[in-house]
Amino acid sequence: MNRFLSIAGEAASEVREVSDFIHSHPETGYREFLAAEKLKGLLKHWGFRVEENLCGLETAFKASAWTAASSSVPAFCFMAEYDALAGLGHGCGHNLIAAAALFGAYAAKRVIEEDGIPARICCLGTPAEEGLGGKVKLVEGGAFRDLSAGVIAHPLDHTTPDFGCLSVARAYIDFYGRASHAAFAPEKGINALDALTAFYNGILEWKKTITERQRVHGIFTKGGDAANIIPDHTQAFFYVRAGNEADLAQMKRRLETLAAAAAAKTGCRCAVNWASAYKNMVFNKSLNDEYIRAWRDSGVTLRETDGTEGRGSTDTGDVSHVIPCAHCYFGITNGVSMPLHTAEFREAAGTDAAFEAAMKTGSILARICLRYFTEHSFREAVHRDFELAEK
Ligand SMILES: [Zn+2]
Numbered sequence: 001m002n003r004f005l006s007i008a009g010e011a012a013s014e015v016r017e018v019s020d021f022i023h024s025h026p027e028t029g030y031r032e033f034l035a036a037e038k039l040k041g042l043l044k045h046w047g048f049r050v051e052e053n054l055c056g057l058e059t060a061f062k063a064s065a066w067t068a069a070s071s072s073v074p075a076f077c078f079m080a081e082y083d084a085l086a087g088l089g090h091g092c093g094h095n096l097i098a099a100a101a102l103f104g105a106y107a108a109k110r111v112i113e114e115d116g117i118p119a120r121i122c123c124l125g126t127p128a129e130e131g132l133g134g135k136v137k138l139v140e141g142g143a144f145r146d147l148s149a150g151v152i153a154h155p156l157d158h159t160t161p162d163f164g165c166l167s168v169a170r171a172y173i174d175f176y177g178r179a180s181h182a183a184f185a186p187e188k189g190i191n192a193l194d195a196l197t198a199f200y201n202g203i204l205e206w207k208k209t210i211t212e213r214q215r216v217h218g219i220f221t222k223g224g225d226a227a228n229i230i231p232d233h234t235q236a237f238f239y240v241r242a243g244n245e246a247d248l249a250q251m252k253r254r255l256e257t258l259a260a261a262a263a264a265k266t267g268c269r270c271a272v273n274w275a276s277a278y279k280n281m282v283f284n285k286s287l288n289d290e291y292i293r294a295w296r297d298s299g300v301t302l303r304e305t306d307g308t309e310g311r312g313s314t315d316t317g318d319v320s321h322v323i324p325c326a327h328c329y330f331g332i333t334n335g336v337s338m339p340l341h342t343a344e345f346r347e348a349a350g351t352d353a354a355f356e357a358a359m360k361t362g363s364i365l366a367r368i369c370l371r372y373f374t375e376h377s378f379r380e381a382v383h384r385d386f387e388l389a390e391k
């Protein structure tokens with residue numbers, strides 16, 4: 001760990017400048033032009049070779065460094081996120097995900113070069129995590145085909161290994177009826193708001209029966225145009241979440257069935273359009289245990305997880321279906337309970353303590369990466385976990 005401390009001492013001011021810049025220049029998904037430029041600039045300065053416009057995404061990039069030319073050498077990736085929330089800036093602290101990935105990749109590069117360890121290291125710039133699925137597009141575009149394993153660390157109000165994420169799918173549900181004067185001739189209309197409320201009542205009944213690892217939640221996005229017109233079009237936007245892809249597929253069918261039943265009951269027509277989806281996080285016990293061990297060696301005891309505790313979703317889930325991967329967390333609030341996506345978390349993400357936590361986490365990630373390259377049995381265990389895991 002002392003070795004990482006000295007590398008951190010040399011690199012801290014450069015990484016801090018990037019983290020603070022991203023924090024004070026929030027950019028939403030696929031518009032993170034300034035953030036991507038900053039990150040690429042420092043990685044190039046450190047000697048990484050940077051592939052821009054990765055998979056045709058302007059704000060995605062792959063920065064690589066290697067000590068062996070052979071493509072048979074495995075490649076380990078540190079994933080960076082840097083998108084902000086509309087209207088809230090870095091309320092999810094993604095500037096710190098970037099800082100941890102940046103420093104982790106740099107520290108690992110320094111060690112493999114100084115020690116002559118055959119390895120390939122990559123800092124992957126992954127845009128648009130907040131709802132737009134940058135990593136889903138990167139997976140589809142083949143960005144992970146030459147990568148063997150990966151890690152990402154997200155700020156939170158406490159430090160914890162990967163606790164898992166649910167699969168999620170998002171749908172717009174439209175109901176179509178027929179407009180009519182609501183007082184003179186209501187009988188000539190077909191009320192799409194009746195269909196929407198019947199659908200919602202169906203959801204409420206369904207909610208009573210869902211399991212601990214299922215979620216269904218949403219809002220009405222259109223309830224009609226005027227109170228004196230029978231609505232001919234209404235709309236809802238809903239999420240369904242489940243512990244795995246098979247369960248999610250069943251939940252999607254259930255939602256479609258409820259929408260169809262609501263339409264049939266009210267004489268309306270309905271359309272369900274699935275907008276986007278993230279897969280569940282495939283749990284990798286070996287990577288996760290190494291995160292716990294590295295923190296323990298630096299004097300911090302973390303509670304063990306088995307990947308079934310999380311109820312959120314992330315596009316890193318899609319990555320975990322194609323390479324072994326862990327989505328870990330680091331505390332930045334000095335133990336103060338604080339939810340993500342709030343103004344107070346945004347302020348916390350810009351403090352000295354948060355930056356120091358990101359740097360320390362970066363060195364923990366670098367340690368995982370180095371163990372992956374230097375201990376054959378660990379690497380085998382990581383890949384065995386991936387092969388055997390329920391997907
Ligand atoms: Zn978020």
Ligand SMILES: [Zn+2]
Nearest residue numbers: 092093094154
């Ligand atoms: Zn986030």
